[in-house]
Amino acid sequence: MKPSVLLLPILIPAIFGALMFILPRKARHTVAFLVAGINLALAIALFRNNLIYSFPWFAGKIEFALRLYQFSGFIMLSAAFFAFLIVIYSLNFMKGKNLQNQFYAYILLCIAMANGAVLADNLLLLLFFWEGLLLILFGFIAIGRPGAFKTATKAFIIVGISDLCMMIGIALTWMQAGTLTISKINLALTPMAGFAFIMLMIGAISKAGSMPFHSWIPDAADDAPLPFMAFLPASLEKLLGIYFLTRISLDMFKLAIGSWISILLMAIGAITIILAVMMALVQKDYKRLLSYHAISQVGYMILGIGTCVPVGIVGGLFHMINNALYKSGLFLTGGAVEKQTGTTDLHSLGGLRFKMPITCACFLITAASISGMPPFNGFFSKELIYDAALSRGMIFYLAAVVGSFFTAASFLKLGHAAFFGKERNELKAVKEAPLSLLVPMIVIALTCVIFGIFNYLPLNHFIQPVLGARLEGHSYAGFHVNIVLTLITILVLAGAFIHHIFMAKLKGEGLKAADDIRYAPVLSQTYDLAQKRFFDPYEIGLKGMNVFSRILWAADKGIDWVYNSFVPGVSYGVSKGIRRMHTGYYPVYISWALVGMFAVLYFLRK
């Protein structure tokens, strides 16, 4: 295979994505489908190859370097897989919606950018694609429902600020390593390098949607088109963010067990798990609830990678792919519900299990996976992470297990409220979702099962080769996890189940099963504040900015005047003056030239 073939997965989707704006309405679906398919085929063909392609760029100063190896091939393959499913899903879901051309264009461009970011072997190149993703994110949210522009701006600012941090990190890394080529960087953790790492890490975990860079995701769940949620926050951004986090932790910096960065990562992971899942527990909207889980699950991955022990990293990566699977699957079921019933508010849903049996089955499988129920895939990855967390400190393990408890509780609530419980009158006419919505869900649900029962498949083929020698020949495939831990997990899940049954009985309604937590003494006030976005870093920032902008207002007026009146006025005045000087009278021009000549000769006198 020629190395230049690496340009294809970037160029093909990019070109067709750009074309999408001008293609006729009818051709869009077909083209999007075909390109996503081609991309998947390419990713499959490229997987397991090792290729390096580079040529000098930017007047020879910067290498346009692409590198395909085990890890990037794996991420590219997964991204292509999800993109393909999402496109199939959208074929039906987006029918009749506005701005389809933009929607498909963004999907294809997104694929191109993601492939580029994954393949890039140069930090600046990576940053280029990273920023491209940011722009697409903005566009994607903005084409949602009418008020979405505000959310899009919010997302843009949050992710943009963290990308800025990443830019600083890249500059620092460049300064210390002397190169921008990712595969050549290998820095010891001096305080300076540590700072660079944190900056890069902010870029990575904010892409993945970890706290405190998460607050746009629940808002986007309300506003953005649903396939976007299933594609970007649920799968693609996790893949990319965790990919980059793994790259910087494993390859670029020598992260050791016990280093302060490892502790920091684990702390971020643990806090994200707990806080996000607590928020998820009290949500009353299908999509919003899922979106908080999208945040919470990142915590597990960061925790896993942060432990710096092989089992944790394997667990984190395995969890990354698992989460991408079941989270996008869950969003897709949410989309099917929305499409068929017209709402995602849990108050007005209920008893859909007979109306939409396949959707319900898919939901059950994916929900069981996310809760970590054996033998689904989520169980295995979580067990690996528990194992690693326990080896680094009881508190991290506890956070993970508590998170697991609340995850299970919130999904019991969600499932109960949406699919079980009383059937509602206004939902009598609801039918099962159409085939093109079902196919992606079924594929994902099946994959969840397969990745669980036959977990050696993903582990041996995708994940463990990434770590290579680090594993020291050890393999984590199969079912030989810590029996004690497994028992605890099962107990916790059972506890969640019992809690749910008990509370649901007590309150008489599945939806209210978590109310005891919602209205617990201290938590109650905290939740109230959180619902008012009191803890949203973005809102806090906005408030700060408000004060700041008041101060700047006066100065701003002055600057406005300079830009709007002064500069154009002066330029036009000068321009008219110059125009008057060109009288068209050639002796004048001659004298200019002669004066110029003397000036030049005078200038050159020394």
Added chain:
Amino acid sequence: MVPLFVLIPFFSIIILNLFPKKLMQHLSFVWLGFLSLAQVYLVAARPVWFWDTKLELWNLLFSFRYSVDVITLVMLLCIGIVVFISLLASRAMISDVHQRVNFKNLLLVSLIGMNATVLVTDVFSLYVFIEITAVSSYIMIAMNKDRLGLEGAFKYLILSAIATVMMLVAISLLLLLTGNTSFEAVGAGLAGAGNSLFVRVSIGLFLCGLFIKSGLVPFHGWLPDAYSAAPAPASILLAGIVTKVSGVYVLMRLAISVFGLTPSVQALLMFIGAVSIIIGAVAALTQTDFKRMLAYSSISQIGYIILGVGCGTKLALIGAVFHLFNHAIFKSLLFVNAASVEKELGTTDMDKMGGLTQRMPVTGITSVIGLLSTAGIPPLSGFWSKFIIIIALWQAGNFGYAAFALLASIITLAYFLSMQRKVFFGKLRSGLENIKESSMGLIVSQAVLAIITLVVGLIFPLVISWR
């Protein structure tokens, strides 16, 4: 076989004029088209059989000493492209048979003049071929014998004559100094001569002559009149390539390989470049005539090239040559746009236009590409060259000039946007409902140039590494 760039057009003038005029006009169209495209091909693909074979027999009769480097190649490429475009435009814009034939003859003379200017390695020969190019341009500008054309040609003639005097005096001084006129001898002589008044005067005079030829402020008086008064195909040729070859290229060549970039010459070039950038851009702001505005913007863009040359680092020279190429492409594109507007509306007054994109989609869209490229909007080719120049200025420590160049490009954007709004966008002006898209030749040339601008912008790393 490099001398063939000069010799084949030379013999074809003689042979083509033997045919009767009716036949000759078609024959010469085909032949000139072939010649220019062949030139483009030979430069772009650089087949070995052409560049490495020597005309042994011919050299006995006629010695032609030439040198070829990257700058030469880029110039030959530009010459080929612009001559071809001008030829297409002449087909569309000149209806009279005699005038067509005349124009083609002049075009051939001009082609020889430019090719030879680019190839020769002798200061005096340089002067001779600059003159040939200039003479053919005077005639082209005055070809329609209307008042404006004659006036423009006359101004060009007078100021060129002054430039000629300056250059000739400089050449004779150089000859006195070094006893020879070839580049190496003059360069070596100058290097050995130190920095006497004599040397400075000769270099200064030569530079002034070239400043007039390239139309830099304050030597630019002739340029707006000549550009705007010339018939369309002539203005394409003039703006696209003639002033670039006879002024900017020669300046670059002499500054780099003969005079050497001494600090004072560098400072002079950068200063003149910066002045041209700003004066040209500001003056363009309030122009109401399409072609006149383009002429002022030409002054400004040439300022960028000279700024790059003056900076003198390798990167800056790359940027300057690249900008030279880009400028040849997008300025010809814009003049073709102007030509097609002029052909359909019969005027170039921008106050009489409005909303033309609705009637002339190709012209409108390609002009947007040309304008944005001139203003330096990524990813069009003009952005990269300006960007490289600015980066190079920054690297060389000329922070003031770098910031200045950046600011000036904002003004460029301003006047182009205002023009674009006036001419092509917005509501269709009443009275223009029956305007149609212009003829095929112009459409094709617009499309070709726009595509070059786009593609070069997109694959610019490859273009930069091309040599």
Added chain:
Amino acid sequence: MALNLILLVLLLVAGIWTVLTTRLVRSVVGLALVSAVVSILIFRLNSPLAAAFELSVCAGLISVIFVTTISFTQRLTAERLEERRKERLGKYWYLPVILIIFGILLVVFKPKLDFPLPQVPSEQDTRNIIWHMRHVDLLGQILIILAGVFGVVILFKEPKK
């Protein structure tokens, strides 16, 4: 030296007269005089061949072409002529002034032309140089003539009606 100075002054006067006079014949005589003085100067600078060329081509041929061309133009009426003369004086009065000032400046500042000139080998005959060393320029000369012919054809030929 004195002779050179006189010739230079004569050259200036003849040039200014050529431009300022309103009568065609005087103008032509002035032009011829300029060429003649220039050729004497060239002769005195030890270059007889160039002097001969200058005298024959410029003083003779160019003047003839000049006169023929101008004779195509229309005569002005008397009052227009008077008007023109005033206008012309108004246009060019500063030229001699500038020249004089420039001359004074040169005398006052006396810039040192401090360069020792190399001895140019003068054994080579001009003809030799043209025919054996400067093929390219020769080609250029042919082209200039060609371009001139095209110019005359294009600009001075009346279109057939």
